[in-house]
Amino acid sequence: MSYLSTLYLPGAVALWCALAFAVTAIWGYARALGGDPAALRFGRNAYRFFALAIALVTAILFLCLYLRDYRIEYVYQYSGNDLSTFFQLAAFWAGQKGSFLIWLFFGAMLGLPLVRAAGRDEAPVMTVFLFTQLGLLLILVRENPFIMLPQTPLDGAGMNPLLQDYWMTIHPPVMFIGYAATAIPFAFAMAALWRRDYGNWAARAFPWALFAFLVLGAAILLGGYWAYKTLGWGGYWGWDPVENASLIPWLLTTVLIHGLYLERARGRFRRATVVLSSLAYLSVLYGTFLTRSGVLADFSVHSFVDLGISGWLIALMLFFLGGSAWLVATRIREIPSAPSEDPLLSRGTFVVLGTITLLASALVVTLGTSAPILTRFLENPGQVGPAFYNRVNLPLALLTAFLVALVPFLTWRGAASWGELLGKARWGLVAAAAVAVLAAILGVHDPFHLLLVLFASAAVATNLTAVIGLARRGGLKSAGGYLAHVGVGVILLGFLASSAYDESVKVTLERGRPTAVGDLTLTFQRFVPRTATQKERMEVEVVRPGGSRYLAYPSLFVNDRSRQLMAHPDIRSFAFHDLYLSPLEYDPGERGGRLLLAKDQSATRGGIEVRFLGFDLEAGGHGTTPAASGPMSVGAVLEITRDGRSERLTPIYRFSPGGEVEFPPVAIPGGGRVALAGIDAESGAVELLFEGLPDLPGSPAKLALDVTRKPLIQLVWGGLYLIFFGGALAAWQRYRQALRHDATAAGTR
Amino acid sequence: MNRRRVAYLAGAGLLLAFAAFSLTSFRSALTPYVSYAEAREQSRTVQVAGGLAKASSRYDEATSSLLFTLVDPGTQQTLRVRYHGVKPANFEDAISIVAIGSYDRAADEFAAGKLLVKCPSKYQGAEVKTYS
Numbered sequence: 001m002s003y004l005s006t007l008y009l010p011g012a013v014a015l016w017c018a019l020a021f022a023v024t025a026i027w028g029y030a031r032a033l034g035g036d037p038a039a040l041r042f043g044r045n046a047y048r049f050f051a052l053a054i055a056l057v058t059a060i061l062f063l064c065l066y067l068r069d070y071r072i073e074y075v076y077q078y079s080g081n082d083l084s085t086f087f088q089l090a091a092f093w094a095g096q097k098g099s100f101l102i103w104l105f106f107g108a109m110l111g112l113p114l115v116r117a118a119g120r121d122e123a124p125v126m127t128v129f130l131f132t133q134l135g136l137l138l139i140l141v142r143e144n145p146f147i148m149l150p151q152t153p154l155d156g157a158g159m160n161p162l163l164q165d166y167w168m169t170i171h172p173p174v175m176f177i178g179y180a181a182t183a184i185p186f187a188f189a190m191a192a193l194w195r196r197d198y199g200n201w202a203a204r205a206f207p208w209a210l211f212a213f214l215v216l217g218a219a220i221l222l223g224g225y226w227a228y229k230t231l232g233w234g235g236y237w238g239w240d241p242v243e244n245a246s247l248i249p250w251l252l253t254t255v256l257i258h259g260l261y262l263e264r265a266r267g268r269f270r271r272a273t274v275v276l277s278s279l280a281y282l283s284v285l286y287g288t289f290l291t292r293s294g295v296l297a298d299f300s301v302h303s304f305v306d307l308g309i310s311g312w313l314i315a316l317m318l319f320f321l322g323g324s325a326w327l328v329a330t331r332i333r334e335i336p337s338a339p340s341e342d343p344l345l346s347r348g349t350f351v352v353l354g355t356i357t358l359l360a361s362a363l364v365v366t367l368g369t370s371a372p373i374l375t376r377f378l379e380n381p382g383q384v385g386p387a388f389y390n391r392v393n394l395p396l397a398l399l400t401a402f403l404v405a406l407v408p409f410l411t412w413r414g415a416a417s418w419g420e421l422l423g424k425a426r427w428g429l430v431a432a433a434a435v436a437v438l439a440a441i442l443g444v445h446d447p448f449h450l451l452l453v454l455f456a457s458a459a460v461a462t463n464l465t466a467v468i469g470l471a472r473r474g475g476l477k478s479a480g481g482y483l484a485h486v487g488v489g490v491i492l493l494g495f496l497a498s499s500a501y502d503e504s505v506k507v508t509l510e511r512g513r514p515t516a517v518g519d520l521t522l523t524f525q526r527f528v529p530r531t532a533t534q535k536e537r538m539e540v541e542v543v544r545p546g547g548s549r550y551l552a553y554p555s556l557f558v559n560d561r562s563r564q565l566m567a568h569p570d571i572r573s574f575a576f577h578d579l580y581l582s583p584l585e586y587d588p589g590e591r592g593g594r595l596l597l598a599k600d601q602s603a604t605r606g607g608i609e610v611r612f613l614g615f616d617l618e619a620g621g622h623g624t625t626p627a628a629s630g631p632m633s634v635g636a637v638l639e640i641t642r643d644g645r646s647e648r649l650t651p652i653y654r655f656s657p658g659g660e661v662e663f664p665p666v667a668i669p670g671g672g673r674v675a676l677a678g679i680d681a682e683s684g685a686v687e688l689l690f691e692g693l694p695d696l697p698g699s700p701a702k703l704a705l706d707v708t709r710k711p712l713i714q715l716v717w718g719g720l721y722l723i724f725f726g727g728a729l730a731a732w733q734r735y736r737q738a739l740r741h742d743a744t745a746a747g748t749r
Numbered sequence: 750m751n752r753r754r755v756a757y758l759a760g761a762g763l764l765l766a767f768a769a770f771s772l773t774s775f776r777s778a779l780t781p782y783v784s785y786a787e788a789r790e791q792s793r794t795v796q797v798a799g800g801l802a803k804a805s806s807r808y809d810e811a812t813s814s815l816l817f818t819l820v821d822p823g824t825q826q827t828l829r830v831r832y833h834g835v836k837p838a839n840f841e842d843a844i845s846i847v848a849i850g851s852y853d854r855a856a857d858e859f860a861a862g863k864l865l866v867k868c869p870s871k872y873q874g875a876e877v878k879t880y881s
Contacts (some may be wrong), residue, residue, distance in 0.1 A: 161844070353760075360767060365774060367771065371775070385863065391774050584808065585810075704813065
C-alpha cells in the first residue's frame with residue numbers, strides 16, 4: 001500500500017495546500033522586506049489563503065469526528081459511539097495531533113487581524129509569525145491526523161472518562177489560543193530588531209501581550225477549577241509538569257506586560273522587553289517539548305506519549321532560540337535606553353523590582369520542572385515535589401505583595417522618604433494590620449504566613465482605594481492595573497488559607513449510623529443506583545454545627561468502557577469555606593439477608609422458609625425479547641412459608657439497555673421485604689435480598705470518605721476573576737492607545 | 750558610596766541569597782529514582798516504580814490507607830507500599846505505578862505520600878491527574 005492510499009485525502013490535501021501557501025506567504029513577505037512593494041500584497045493574500053486552508057483542515061477533522069468516521073485513525077483513537085455530540089467534537093483536542101492542529105488554527109486566525117495591526121511592520125512581523133506557524137505545520141504534515149486504518153471499526157476506542165467534563169473540554173482550546181497569542185509579541189519584537197526600529201513596536205505589541213496574558217490566565221483558571229471540581233484529590237494545583245508548562249509562559253507574559261508598561265510610560269526597559277518577548281514565546285516551546293516529547297514520562301501523572309517528534313520540537317526550539325539570540329546579540333547595544341535613572345522610592349523602581357521577582361518565580365518553576373532533565377545524567381535521576389515550589393515561592397509572594405501594596409502611592413518622580421510613603425499608605429496598613437491580628441486569633445501562627453496576610457491585605461486595601469479614587473474622578477477605565485492588583489492580594493490570601501490551613505479527615509461511615517467528624521455529623525444514608533442521567537452516588541447527610549443539614553452526593557463508579565474506578569467529590573460552598581467530600585472506598589457489606597437459590601432449592605432466613613419455584617418471564621409486564629428497546633424484566637416465583645402459612649411472591653429484576661437496573665422489594669405478609677437482586681445466568685440460580693427480618697447476620701455497608709474543609713477557597717477564584725477583569729480593562733485601553741499611536745505615526749510619516 | 754550604590758549592592762546580595770536558597774531547596778527536595786533495595790536502606794524521600802502485584806491492593810479502614818505490593822518488572826522483587834489518600838481512578842489497570850515517599854523501617858513497608866499512575870496505551874495522550 002502506498003503512503004497516499006493510507007491518507008484521508010480531503011484533509012491531507014488541504015494540509016499540504018496550507019503548507020504551500022505558508023511557504024508562498026513567507027516568500028512574498030521576504031521579498032517585501034527586500035524592498036519590493038508589490039510583493040507585500042502578494043504575501044498578504046498568500047497568508048489569507050494559508051489561513052483559509054488551515055480553517056478547512058480544522059473543519060474537515062471536526063466533520064470526520066461529527067460523522068464518527070472511524071476509518072480515520074485519530075477519530076477511532078479518541079472518540080466513540082457512547083459520546084454525546086459535544087464530547088465527540090471535543091475529542092478534537094483529546095490527542096496530540098489534534099492539539100497541534102487547534103493550536104495552529106488559532107494562530108492562523110489571530111494572524112488575520114495581525115496583518116492590519118502590524119501596520120508598517122507588516123512584512124517583518126508576518127515573516128516571523130509565519131515561521132512560528134510553519135514549525136507547527138511541519139509537525140502536522142509529518143504526524144498527519146488524517147491517517148486511515150486498513151479496516152473501518154464499528155466503534156471508536158473512546159475518550160478518557162476524566163476528560164468528559166465541560167470544564168475540561170473548554171480548557172485546552174483556551175490554552176492553545178494563549179499559546180498562539182504569545183507568538184505575536186515575539187513577532188513584533190523580532191521585527192523591531194530586524195528593522196532596527198525600536199520606537200514603535202511596544203505600543204503595537206502591548207494589547208496583544210495583554211491578550212495573551214488574559215487568555216493564558218483564563219485557561220489556568222479553567223484547568224484548576226476542573227481539577228478541584230472533578231478529580232477529588234482536593235486541590236486545584238499540584239505543580240505537575242503539565243500545569244507548570246502553562247504557568248511559566250503566564251508568569252513571563254506578566255513580566256512582559258509590566259516591562260511594556262514601563263517602556264510606554266518611561267521609555268525605560270527597552271532592551272529587556274525585547275528579550276522578555278522571546279523568553280515568553282520560548283517558554284511555550286520549552287513547555288511543549290517537556291510535555292509532548294515523553295522526556296518526563298516517568299515523572300508526571302499526565303501520561304505522555306512520545307510521538308517521535310522530540311527531535312522536531314528540539315529543532316524548533318533551537319531555531320527560535322538561535323534566531324532570537326542572534327538578533328538580540330547583534331542589535332541590543334543599538335537600542336536607545338533612557339539615560340536618567342528613577343529615584344529609589346519611585347513607581348519605576350518598584351515595577352522593576354516586581355518584574356525581577358516574577359522573573360525569579362518563573363525561573364525557579366522552570367528549574368523545578370526541568371529537574372528530571374537536569375539530573376538525567378546522574379546515577380539516579382529525580383524530580384522535585386510541591387514542597388519545593390511552595391518553599392521557594394513563599395518569599396517571592398511576600399515581596400510581590402509588599403511591592404503591589406505600595407505601588408498606588410508611588411509616583412514616577414518618587415517619594416522623598418519612607419516616612420512620607422508609609423504616611424500615604426497608613427489607612428491601608430491599619431486595615432491590613434487588623435486583618436493580620438484577626439488571622440493570628442483564628443490560628444495563623446507561622447510568622448511568614450502572618451507577614452503574607454499583612455502584605456496581601458495591604459495590597460487589597462491600597463489598590464482598592466486607588467480603584468475607588470479613580471472611579472470618583474471618572475477614570476475607571478484606566479484602573480485596570482489597580483483592579484488586577486486587588487486580585488493579586490485576594491488570590492495570595494486564598495492560596496495561603498486554602499492550601500496551608502485546610503483540614504482533612506478520613507472517616508469510614510457505617511450505613512445508617514451518625515458519625516461525628518470534627519464539628520459535623522455525617523450519616524451515610526444509602527447507595528443510589530445509576531439512573532439515566534446520574535452515575536452511582538452515595539447519599540450522605542451532613543449536619544453542621546447549629547443544626548442546619550444538607551444531603552451530599554459524592555459519586556463512585558466504574559466507567560463502562562475503561563473499567564476505571566472514578567470518584568467525583570461533593571463540594572458545598574459556605575460563606576468562609578468549602579466542604580469537600582471525596583469518596584475513597586465503598587464496601588457494600590456482607591449482607592446476611594443475601595441468599596443464593598437454585599431452582600426448587602429452599603433455605604431458611606430470619607424465621608421464614610423460602611423456596612425458588614422458577615422464573616416468570618411475563619412478570620413486570622415488559623417481556624424479555626432482546627429486541628425491545630425499553631426495560632426488560634424477569635420475575636422469580638418464590639414460595640414463602642412463615643408459621644405454617646405459605647404465600648407466593650414474585651419479585652422482579654428490571655434492566656434497561658442503558659445499563660440501568662432496578663429490583664424493587666416486595667412486602668412479605670407478616671413483615672419484612674424481599675427483592676430479586678440478581679440472576680446467575682449459567683446456573684439459573686437467583687440472588688435474593690431480604691430486609692426487615694429479625695436475626696439477619698452480616699455487616700452493614702460502609703463508605704470511606706475524605707472530608708476536607710477548605711477555608712477561603714472562594715478567594716482563589718475571586719482573585720483570578722479580578723485579575724482577569726483588570727487585565728481586560730487594561731487590554732482595551734492599550735488597544736485604543738495602539739490605534740492612536742498608529743494614527744499619529746501615519747500622520748508624521 | 751552613595752545611596753544608589755548601596756541599594757544596588759543590597760539588591761545583588763538578595764538575588765544571590767535567593768539563588769543559593771533555591772539551589773539548596775532544590776537539592777534537598779530532589780527525590781531520586783531508586784531500586785527497592787536502595788529504598789529500604791535509606792530514610793530520605795525517594796521514588797520507586799513498578800507494576801501492581803495481582804490482587805494485592807486492599808483498603809485498610811482502620812488506618813484509612815491503601816495497601817498494595819509493587820513488583821519490579823526486571824528483577825521480580827517486590828515492595829509493600831502503604832498510601833494514605835484517595836485511590837487513583839485508574840489504579841487497578843495501571844501498567845506502572847510510581848510511589849514517592851520514604852521507607853518505614855518499623856512497619857517494614859514503603860510509606861508513599863504521592864502516587865503517579867500510568868494507564869495502558871489506549872488512554873495515553875490523555876491527561877490524567879495529580880494525586881498528592
